[in-house]
Amino acid sequence: MHHFPHLLLALLASTPSDEAKAALAPFQKTLKETLFKALERSTEAAVEVCSERAPALAREASTARVTVGRSGLKLRNPANAPPAWLPPLLDELSKLPPGTQTGRTVTLPDGRVGYAEPIWTAPPCLVCHGPVIAPGLDATLRARYPADAARGFAPGSFRGVFWAEVAPAAAKPDGGLQPPKMRPSAPRDTNPEIPR
Ligand code: HEC
Numbered sequence: 001m002h003h004f005p006h007l008l009l010a011l012l013a014s015t016p017s018d019e020a021k022a023a024l025a026p027f028q029k030t031l032k033e034t035l036f037k038a039l040e041r042s043t044e045a046a047v048e049v050c051s052e053r054a055p056a057l058a059r060e061a062s063t064a065r066v067t068v069g070r071s072g073l074k075l076r077n078p079a080n081a082p083p084a085w086l087p088p089l090l091d092e093l094s095k096l097p098p099g100t101q102t103g104r105t106v107t108l109p110d111g112r113v114g115y116a117e118p119i120w121t122a123p124p125c126l127v128c129h130g131p132v133i134a135p136g137l138d139a140t141l142r143a144r145y146p147a148d149a150a151r152g153f154a155p156g157s158f159r160g161v162f163w164a165e166v167a168p169a170a171a172k173p174d175g176g177l178q179p180p181k182m183r184p185s186a187p188r189d190t191n192p193e194i195p196r
Pocket of ligand 1 (some may be wrong): 050124
């Protein structure tokens with residue numbers, strides 16, 4: 001019976017939001033470390049990290065089932081536009097008290113689960129996202145990002161989110177067993193459904 005191990009795995013498996021957090025953790029950690037290290041060298045090096053390393057790290061942190069990324073309400077790079085399910089979560093998270101550490105999940109009609117947690121602007125972020133940007137850096141940013149809207153942020157303001165999209169575990173090519181619904185439907189930190 002090849003189905004048994006699948007069933008066992010499904011029973012032991014973490015929730016989609018655990019999976020989302022697990023996939024995001026190394027992305028968040030490495031990005032932060034790389035950015036702050038680069039900032040010690042020069043802002044030019046740090047811009048390089050943000051534009052080249054950030055997307056690469058997001059790809060590296062993604063798996064066959066989990067896709068991760070960054071987004072926001074005001075974007076520097078249009079390539080960071082939110083997936084279709086994200087805008088309502090962005091809206092909700094942006095209204096939380098600054099600094100709130102939390103996450104929201106949403107279950108999509110096709111069984112995928114979306115997850116997002118807020119990013120609050122810290123003082124070092126202002127070098128590149130604040131109201132005043134040094135002339136040389138400003139020119140570099142304008143040349144790379146003609147549609148840059150990610151400026152004018154203040155410390156503590158809502159900068160955006162880390163997001164993850166988790167495909168359902170049961171969507172296996174061999175049509176493996178659906179995991180039984182064993183989790184109690186306790187109150188969740190989530191909007192149950194957002195129509196697409
Ligand atoms: C050295 C300049 C620089 C610093 C410092 C910086 N950023 Fe950025 N940030 C960028 C660039 C450049 C991009 C565009 C990245 C891309 O092309 O994907 C960006 C993109 C982002 C995005 C993705 C959404 C978008 O607007 O495209 C988020 C979220 C973000 N930054 C948050 C932060 C936070 C939070 C900090 C402070 C911890 C920070 N940034 C510090 C330059 C910087």
